[in-house]
Amino acid sequence: xxxxxxxxxxxxxxxxxxxxYLWDVAKRNGIEIPALCRSEAFxxxxxxCRVCIVEVVARGRSKVVTSCVYPIEGECEVHTNSPxxxxxxxxxxxxxxxxxxxxxxxAAMASHMGASEGYERLEPLDAGxxxxxxxxxQACESMGTGxxxxxxxxxxxxxxxxxxxxxxxxxxxxxxxxxxxxDSIPFMEDSMTRTIWNQTFELSRCxxxxxxxGTQQMSDVELCDACRRKAIANELAETYRFV
Amino acid sequence: xxxxEEVIQIVQSYPAERRYALAAMQDMQHAxxxxxxxxxxxxxxxxxxxxxxxxSMATFYKALSLKPKGKHIIKxxxxxxxxxxxxxxxxxxxxxxxxxxxxxxxxxxxxxxxxVNCLGSCALAPVMLVDGTYHNKLKLxxxxxxxxxxxxxxxxxxxxxxx
Numbered sequence: 001x002x003x004x005x006x007x008x009x010x011x012x013x014x015x016x017x018x019x020x021y022l023w024d025v026a027k028r029n030g031i032e033i034p035a036l037c038r039s040e041a042f043x044x045x046x047x048x049c050r051v052c053i054v055e056v057v058a059r060g061r062s063k064v065v066t067s068c069v070y071p072i073e074g075e076c077e078v079h080t081n082s083p084x085x086x087x088x089x090x091x092x093x094x095x096x097x098x099x100x101x102x103x104x105x106x107a108a109m110a111s112h113m114g115a116s117e118g119y120e121r122l123e124p125l126d127a128g129x130x131x132x133x134x135x136x137x138q139a140c141e142s143m144g145t146g147x148x149x150x151x152x153x154x155x156x157x158x159x160x161x162x163x164x165x166x167x168x169x170x171x172x173x174x175x176x177x178x179x180x181x182x183d184s185i186p187f188m189e190d191s192m193t194r195t196i197w198n199q200t201f202e203l204s205r206c207x208x209x210x211x212x213x214g215t216q217q218m219s220d221v222e223l224c225d226a227c228r229r230k231a232i233a234n235e236l237a238e239t240y241r242f243v
Numbered sequence: 244x245x246x247x248e249e250v251i252q253i254v255q256s257y258p259a260e261r262r263y264a265l266a267a268m269q270d271m272q273h274a275x276x277x278x279x280x281x282x283x284x285x286x287x288x289x290x291x292x293x294x295x296x297x298x299s300m301a302t303f304y305k306a307l308s309l310k311p312k313g314k315h316i317i318k319x320x321x322x323x324x325x326x327x328x329x330x331x332x333x334x335x336x337x338x339x340x341x342x343x344x345x346x347x348x349x350x351x352x353x354x355x356x357x358x359v360n361c362l363g364s365c366a367l368a369p370v371m372l373v374d375g376t377y378h379n380k381l382k383l384x385x386x387x388x389x390x391x392x393x394x395x396x397x398x399x400x401x402x403x404x405x406x
Contacts, residue, residue: 146293152302162298163280163309169293 009078021045022067022078023052033080034089034109036096036181037133038068042142045069049133049181050092055079064088090115096131098122103129103182129184132157136176136185145169148176148197159185166199171217245279254282254289261290264297268307276312313348313355315393317373322361324368329383333371334358336386353397354390 003018009026016025023045026033036049047066054067058076064085067078079085094115097106101124110116132150136159140148147170151160161167172194177185187196194201194215201215206224208231213224223231253270257263264286271282278301287294301307317337321330334345337356341349345358364370367379371389378389 140295141293146295149293149295149299150303151299162283162294167295169295 005072005075007072007076007078010080016072018073019071022054022056022065022070022072025072026054026067026078026080031080033067035068036131037135039135039139039179041179042138046134046138049096049131051089051096053085053088053092055082055085086113089113091119094119094122098124100127100129100131100182100184101125103131103184105182106131127158129182130159131182131184132159133181134159135179135181139175139179143171143173143175145171145173147171161197164198167197170197170199172196172199172201172215173218245275245282247281247285249274250279250282250285254285257289259289259291261292264290264292264300265304268297268301272307276314276316277308277310280309311348311352314353314397315374316355316357317371318357318359318362319345320360320362320364320368320370320372321358322365322368324365325361325370328368330358330369332383333369333381333386336383337390340387340390353394 005016005018006013007016007025008014009029009031012029012031014025014029016022023033023035023038033052033054035052037046038049038052045068047069050066052067053064054070055062056065056070056076056078058074067080090113093106093109093113097103097110097115098119100106106129107116134150137149140146147167148159148161151158151164161170174187174194174196177183177187177196185196187194189195189203192203194203201217204213204216204218204222205211206213206227207222208227209224211224211226213219213221221228250271253274254267256270257267267286268278268282271278271286275282283294283297283301287297290297298309301309319325319330319333319337334356338344341354341356343349343354343356345356348355359372362370362372362377364377364379367377369379369381371378371381371386373389373393378385381389
C-alpha cells in the first residue's frame with residue numbers, strides 16, 4: 001500500500017497517495033485548477049501550457065509548480081489562487097492569448113483573468129488559434145499513428161505533418177482535432193469525405209443504417225454499434241428459437 | 244543524387260533503437276550535406292517510429308538540414324565579440340559576392356552561408372569558418388579573396404578530374 005499524506009489545498013485537508021499528481025488530488029476534492037494541455041485520456045501530462053501552476057509550501061519554502069505533473073512526495077500546503085499565482089497565471093494567459101489571437105477560448109480566459117488590457121506590448125501573432133500545447137501530437141502518438149509532430153522551433157514552431165504533405169500514417173480519425181483545447185485543427189467534412197492534414201479521406205458508413213463510422217483507414221468494421229448489436233441479437237434469436 | 248544503398252548502409256549501421264535516431268541523422272547530414280526524404284522514411288522504418296517524430300527532430304536541430312546544402316559551408320560567427328567587430332559586414336560581403344543571405348544556398352550548389360552563435364574563438368574576432376578552416380580577424384575586403392580561393396580550388400579539381 002502506498003504511503004498517504006495529508007496535504008492542505010486552499011485550506012482544505014486532502015488525503016493524497018505517494019506519487020499522485022497534485023492536480024488529480026485537487027480535482028478529487030472538488031478544487032478546480034485551470035488547465036489547457038491536460039486530457040483525462042492520457043495517464044501522463046505535458047505541463048506545456050503552464051496554466052495549472054500553483055504555489056506549494058513545504059519545509060517553510062514556497063515554490064511555483066505545474067500541478068498536473070507535480071507528484072506528492074510529502075506533506076505540504078498548496079495555494080491555487082494566491083496573489084502570486086493569479087499574477088503569474090495572468091501573464092501566462094496574456095502570452096497564450098497573444099499567440100492564439102483568433103481563439104475565442106483564449107480571449108475569454110484573458111478577459112476573465114483581467115489579461116485583456118495592459119498587455120498591448122505583446123504583439124499578437126498573425127497565426128490562428130494554436131497555443132502549441134502539443135496535446136494533438138500526444139493523441140496521435142497514443143493512437144499509434146504518429147502522423148503529426150511539432151515542426152521547427154522557436155517563433156517558427158508549428159504542428160504539422162512531415163514536409164507539410166499528406167502523411168501515409170494519418171488515418172483521419174480526428175483524435176487531434178477532438179482533443180485540441182482551442183479547436184485550432186481545421187478539418188472539413190461533407191457527406192462522402194473528410195479532409196484533414198492536407199489529405200482527403202473517404203468516409204465509411206454503416207451498411208445497414210448508413211451512419212458515418214469514420215474513415216475507411218480507421219477500421220474495416222461495416223456496421224455501427226447499434227446495428228451490430230441488432231445483428232447479434234437476431235443471430236442469437238435464430239439460434240435458440242427451438243430451444 | 245543520393246542512392247538507396249548509401250542511405251540503407253547508414254541506417255543499418257545502427258541498432259534498431261530510437262536513441263540512435265539523432266546519430267543516424269547526423270551521419271546522413273555528414274555524408275550527403277542534408278537529410279534526404281527517403282533517408283527519413285528508411286530510418287523511421289528501421290526504428291519502427293513515425294516519420295513525423297524524426298521530422299520533428301530534423302527541423303529542431305540547426306545542425307540538421309532537410310534541403311541540400313552547398314559543397315562549401317561558410318559559417319559566419321555572430322557571437323558577441325564577432326558581432327561587435329562587424330560580423331554583419333561579413334554577411335554583407337558574402338551577399339555581394341554570392342548573392343545569398345545567411346541560411347541560403349547558391350543556385351549552383353557550391354556555397355551555403357550560415358550565421359552561427361559562437362565559434363569559441365573570440366580573440367580572433369570576427370571569425371568565419373569555411374569547411375572547417377578558420378579565417379580570422381577578417382575585414383570586409385578579405386571576403387572576395389576567400390571565396391575566390393575556394394572557387395579556384397574547385398576549378399583546379401574539375402580540371403584534374405577531366406585529365
